[in-house]
Amino acid sequence: MPAPGPAAAPRAAVVRRAVAATRAAGWPFGARFFPLAAGCVAASVWLGTRAQLEWQALDWTYTSAEFTAQLRFPAIVAAGAAAHVAARLTHRTRIFAQPWSVRVGHPLLRRHLGQLLGWFLPAYLLGMAPLVWATARHASYGHPHALVVVGALTGLAALVALGYLTGALVQNVLAVPLTVALVFLLLGLPNLHDGWNAVVPTLSALPTLGREQSLDLGLYRLLAFTVFGALFWSLAARLLTRRPPAAAHAPLLLVPVVLVALPLLRTPALFTYAGDGREVCDTRGTVTYCVHEGHRAELAELRDLAAPVIAAYGPDRAPLRQVRDDALAGAGTGAHRPDTLWVPITPGWRPAEEVPPLVASTLLPGRAACVSPTGSIAAGAATDERRTHLLQDLALWLQSRAFPGGGTDAGLFSGVAPERVRQWLARDRHAVETCTADPEDLPWR
Incomplete structure (x- = not known):
């Protein structure tokens, strides 16, 4: 077998340095645990959004909301990994986890949670990157909704802190399945009551163009996730130092209780009408076709599919005079007119399969x-x-x-x-x- 050439030595050195850096970033779990867990997070998000990359009518409102919709499995993986880390590294037999250790408490938490979030948040963003890129290529209107995206990432960080707290409390292998079950149940709560949308990272429904998450709800979610994350962090630190919570801090525990109770007692509006887009219209025969400017590319296909159906029925006898994009419905124009057909144009719609049956059933x-x-x-x-x-x-x-x-x-x-x-x-x-x-x-x- 021939000896490796001189070019192989630099390549081998680069590989060795990369492996050493990965081991250092994953210490004390070695070079596999964190990359594998982060890879599961990124892969699950990519698999969840892969079919959407070629969808018609992608818009920034929907893509921003997908940051919350795709959280379910990645959050379970990330929280479970955090529980495993805490159960392994905060056990009473660990020398650096002793109550008298200078590293126990917040220094230890900063190390562990910094590791966890440093792997999982970039992995989540990496998994979402193809959908963001596809939306940037096709969407000619709008921009990412930063409050929605930051809220989703903050919610993921809070669930990681919850997993870590569970692992520090249980301190054995049962912490992982317990965390997985807990996070799974938590993320399903918005399907039971709309009030849970304000305090759980996932949402029971997703907005599309023409509607957006209300500002009040977005700010409330961000506040709630920040408070929950800080609470889980503080409780884990107290648990590691074997110190009970100070009596003076007891009233602070009412804050998360109030944050959960308020939206359940008075459910906030999930979406509001986004009135910053104008309509783009065209006329064929006696019918006017209008879409939101973010759906400008869909106007020609909508018109070409609907107009022949109306013409076959008889344009003079057809009850329709307007065919409008549902994204314009919030403006109130023609909202209650019997001669107006509202067409839902949403990401992934199939106009050839949806428009003719909708028009025919209206006629x-x-x-x-x-x-x-x-x-x-x-x-x-x-x-x-x-x-x-x-x-x-x-x-x-x-x-x-x-x-x-x-x-x-x-x-x-x-x-x-x-x-x-x-x-x-x-x-x-x-x-x-x-x-x-x-x-x-x-x-x-």
Whole structure:
């Protein structure tokens, strides 16, 4: 085997220095524990957001909120790792964890929590980086919401401190599963009551363009997580020094209790209308299409998918005069007008699959009047089933108008010229709207 070349020596030296630096950063756990735990945090966030990187209509409001949505598994890993560190390194048999040690208490906590947060917070940001980059490439409006992002990171830090406190209290291997179960239950509380959104890092719902987390809620969350983190830190320090809390500090324990109780008694608004975006509009025939300026790139596709469906129904008879982006709904323009269709344009929407059915169902309100929930024109089918089947086929035929060459196999309307369908709709509109039109009454059958 040939001897390594002269270029291999510098490379080997670099590798040795990197391994030594990793060991130093992970001491006393060696070179594997912290990198593996941080790698799990980053990988879980990346896996959770990977499918979103190619989504349509990404916006900064949604991406900022994803910093809270992706916390669940990383927070469990980080808090569990903190519990393991505390259980291993704060045991009464450790020389540096003795009550008389000069390092016990806050100096020891600064070392351990600095290590934990120094690995896990950058790992979390690294996992979110691809989604942030994808949003920066596609979003032409807005900016990251710093208060939402900082609140999520502060919440993660507080959960790490909670895990460390649990490990320092239990001081054996049971600290890890106990912490995992505790954090898992805590992060699910917002699904039980909206008030928990103010004191738990995760949220029960995510805002999108046109709505944003309310300023009061964002500030309250940041305050709550800071207080909880400081409380967990202080209790862990007292626990390590074997000193009970001073009686003078007892009233301070009421602060976190009040912070939890207030939003449960008076639930704060989760989202507010963000009124800083203008509308961008276009007109096709008798219908005006408007989107939020952050959805400017979606306007042409929305118009091109909705307009053929309305034209097939008959633009003069169609009840629609406006098709508007739901992100504009907070402005109140056309909010209660019966001739306005609101279209939810959210990150990951599939306009080709969502817009034609939505428009067709709006144009055919008579489907709600059908007696039979299912349709059929098989031999022996009841009259109500046959009428339901007619409206179902009509809805499919209208949806197919949005695509070139569509509608060739649309059942009762197969091969029928659009003009003949419009003439029939003009003549039997009342029957269609009341679900009393029979398949036998179609002029081409």
